Amino acid sequence: MTCTEPGCDGAVEDGYCTVCGTAPAATAPKAAPTSTAPMTAPTSTAPKAAPETTAPKTTAPKTTESPAARTDACAEPGCDGTISGGYCDTCGTAPAAAGTATASARTTGPGTRGSARSVRTGRSTSSKPSARGRLGAGLVDVPRVPRIHPSSAILADPMVAESKRFCGACERPVGRGREGAPGRTEGFCPNCGTRFSFAPKLSAGDLVGGQYEVVGCLAHGGLGWIYLATDRNVGNRWVVLKGLLNSGDLDAMAAAVAEKRFLAEVEHPSIVKIFNFVEHAGPDGVAVGYIVMEFVGGTSLKQILRNRRDTDGGYLPVPQAIAYILEMLPALGHLHSLGLAYCDFKPDNVMQTDEQLKLIDLGAVIAMDDQDSAIYGTIGYQAPEIAATGPTVATEVYSVGRTLAVLIMHIPQEGGHFGALPGPDAEPLLARYDSLYRFLLRATDDDPESRFASMEEVTDQLTGVLREVLSADDGSPRPGMSAYFGPPRAVFGVAAAMKPEAVVAGLPVPLVDASDSGAALLATTAGTTPEELERAFADGLRSVVTGRAESVEIPLRLVRAALDVGDPAQAERRLTELADRLPGDWRLAWYRAQAGLLAGDLAAARAEFEAVYAALPGEPAPKLALAAVAELAGDGPGAARYYDTVWRTDRAFAAAVFGLARVRRGAGDRDGAVAALDQVDRSSSLYTEARVAAVDALLAERAVAELNESVLRDAGRRVDALALDSKRRGAEVRMRVLDAALAWLSGGGAATNHAPLLGVSLDHAGVRAGLERCFRDLARESDDMWARFELVDRANAIRPRTTL
Structure with a gap:
């Protein structure tokens, strides 16, 4: 849609013109912008990293034009301003269309798809708009930040703290006080002689660029002072001017120029909007550049964390912190899609207004292919290799991980900056949430190649981690679709002892990469053994290879076929042939683990499944596989931990609940085993199997001294409630209860309740009669004549004696 304002040729996106920012005359409800609360600007927590190199894209800055004037009362809650020129003269908000409620539209920018040695995504993602007040894939309720009048954020005495004054050239402290005298805000570095200045260059009433009237200082950040101003040309709407912290810092000046050139390209609802770039001569006559940005009212994540610590001494709840990170990942991915790196992602630079989050400081953004410009960032958040590699997706991923860690737990300080992450032994939070x-x-990871390859992959895995965390906290399952695995193929370990072959046959299969040249051929080819598949692929492979990249999905399918027929040696041989083509690919580890499992090498299988878990921490499939291997290896606690995590999170993995019940039962926790099996929903096809297994857990391997009437009647009620489709199965289940009852009675037990048990009285005569009926039912169902004879003999032997 083209903007309807006179003289403007901009396009309307998300309800507003990309050039003049005006909302068109609405024929349908449009969302109103929500930036009306004060800005808590980021402060530099440490000296900036030593300048590195990497040249910004160039583009002309966008400028604003005056929209049609309106003089109505502002409809924003708590605001008494009036609408002038299309914007409120107090809060800066555009009025909502008549009869419509103000809403906030949220979209997701395209993620960057990069190559990685450990993870293949094979698809693109798009986030649905979050429910109002809910972030983190719509799973988390996050406290809303109230809007505050912009003028209340103005600093009464703007000053850079002495502890944050550093030379822009050599990073040495400058402007520090001595012998009780305060430090100088302007001067020269005693180490290298570079001029420094930490004093604001603008005062209230200054007119910048002939358009922006300064109201006051908001805060200071790593690259400059931030001022609140009003835009005289656009209805006196509130804007932010960002200048240089130290005009003598040539690198800082160059960074500001870089912003001028390419930041106008950035259009994303979670990134602060750049309106203009202007220059203004300071008191010394030197022109200083200022970026004109939208005013983003609210509170930074750093301040939210600080408030939390001041209130109860703790950190942000893990779900809330993850929700914040997930909300910002599309914005970072959008920058990456433009070839840009944010470089300074940290809590200081993310602002929450109401339920919306935005990146607010673009001072460190540069092009990833820039080999000349300085790289800015904050020690403790910045990747260690950035000096050698320059900004990459991997360095951005590192900052995301560090930011999440800082929000949720104590990170030890090293030299005044955040140091190494603690481990589960030192941080209980990490012991509780292993996937996190x-x-x-x-x-x-210290190795950039081992990190997530894109913000899309970070989103996939962190969303899975969030589901696990929420389920661990309240016990409610939160299943989700996987981008890497299909559903479980079968449920292993239900009625029989668990075997490696059953585990391999039941585990989920990695999804086929739709972009692979052999994907279409796989979808139309049937076969079970590798030999059958190879014959079916013969003609198709020739056409696939010719003129196109050679398929890797077809060789992987042949590996799986070898595993399915129980031939681990052939699977290993095929995996070895693929190793050079897919170095470090997690699918090779997934299939190699299954080959080790079939070959009886549980240690090797566990190591390979651990590698997949490390690469895909948000996926349930690796945890299910690790649980099965741990159970086969006799590691009950390890198996129980993984089974419990998978089952709590996603009830589609039914093998997990049967495994959890077996492990608990083996550890003597019968009540825990029964409690797990009772969680199987009545609508599940395995409901009956779970109820039968619960009866087994109650009675099997229980000594006579451990039996009592309560246990027997509980088992009886469970069997009575079953709707079994087989008379033989019903007889077998009833026999388990009646056998236990007879043993209890024979051991001296006596019923205090005269109610029947499975339709017979709970005494010797009644229980024997019930067992006789079970044996005769089994005999009638048997196809083996000799088996029938044996069952009839047992029925005659167990029947109660009579005097007739």
């Missing part, structure tokens, strides 16, 4: 720990380990 694995996520942080991968995001902040």
Whole structure:
């Protein structure tokens, strides 16, 4: 839609013109902007990293034009301003269309898809708009930040703290006080002689660029002072001017120029909007550049964290912190899609207004292919290799991981900056949420190649971690679709002892990469053994290879076929042939683990499944596989931990609940085993199997001394409630209860309740009669003549004696 304002040729996106910012005359409800609360600007927590290199894209800055004038009362809650020129003269908000409620539209920018040695995504993602007040894939209720009048954010005495004054050239402290005298705000560095100045260059009433009237200082950040101003040309709407902290810092000046050139390209609802770039001569006559940005009212995540710590001494709840990070990942991905790196992601630079989050400081943004400009960032958040590699997606991922860690737990200080992450032994939070720990380990791995390859992958895995965290906190399952695995193929370990072959046959299969040249051929080819598949692929492979990239999905399918027929040696041989083509690919580890499982090498299988878990910490499939291997290896506690995590999070993995019940039963926790099996929903196809297994858990391997009437009647009620489709199965289940009852009675037990048990009285005569009926039912169902004879003999032997 083209803007209807006179003289403007901009396009309307998300309800507003991309050039003049005006909302068109509405024929349908449009969302109104929500930036009306004060800005808590980021403060530099440490000296900026030593300048590195990497040249910004160039583009002309966008300028604003005056919209049609309106003089109505502002409809924003708590605001008594009037609408002039299309915007409120108090809060700066555009009025909502008549008869419509103000809403906030949220979209997701395209993620960057990069290559990685450990993870393949094979698809694109798009986030649905979050429900109002809910972030983190719509799963988390996050406290809303109230809007505050912009003028209340103005600093009464703007000053850069002495502890944050550093030379822009050599990073040495400058402007520090001595012998009781305060430090100088302007001067020269005693180490290298570079001029420094930390005094604001603008005062209230100054007119910048002939358009922006300064109201006061809001805060200071790593690259400059931030001022609140009004835009005289656009209805006196509130804007923010960002200048240089130290005009003698040539790198800082260059960074500001870089912003001028390419930041006008950035259009994303979660990134502060750049309106203009202007220059203004300071008191010394030197022209200083200022970026004109939208006013983003609210509170930074740093301040939200500080308020939390001041209130109860703690950190942000893990779900809330994850929700904040997930909300910002599309914005970072959008920058990456433009070839830009944010470089300074940290709590200081994310602002929450109402239920919306935005990146507010673009001072460190540069092009990833820039080999000349300085790189700015904050020690403790910045990736260690950035000096050598320059900004990359991997360095951005590192900052995301560090930011999440700072929000949720104590990070030890090293030299005044955040140091190494603690481990589960030192941080109980990481011991409680193992998947969160694995996520942080991968995001902040010392090897950039081992980190997540894109913000899309970070989103996928962190969303899975969030589901696990929420389920661990309240016990409610939160299933989600996987971008990497299909559903479980079968439920292993239900009625029989668990075997490796059953585990391999039941585990989920990695999804086929739709972009692979062999994907279409796989979808139309049937076969079970590798030999059958190879014959079916013969003609198709020739056409696939010719003129196109050679398929990797077809060889992987042949590996799976070898595993399905129980041939681990052939699977290993095929995996070895693929190793050079797919170095470090997690699918090779997934199939190699299954080959080790079939070969009886549980240690090797566990190591490979651990590698997949480390690469995909938000996926349930690796945890289910690890649980099965741990159970086969006799590690009950390890198996129980993984089974419990998978089952709590996603009830589609039914093998997990049967495994959890087996492990608990083996540890003597019968009540825990029964409680787990009772969680299987009545609508599940495995409901009956779970109820039968619960009866087994109550009675099997229980000594006579451990039996009592309460246990027997509980088992009886469970069997009575079953709707079994087989008379033989019903007889077998009833026999388990009646056998236990007879043993209890024979051991001296006596019923105090005369109610029947499974339709017979709970005494010797009644229980024997019930068992006789079970044996005769089994005999009638048997196809084996000799088996029938044996069952009839047992029925005659167990029947109660009579005097007739």
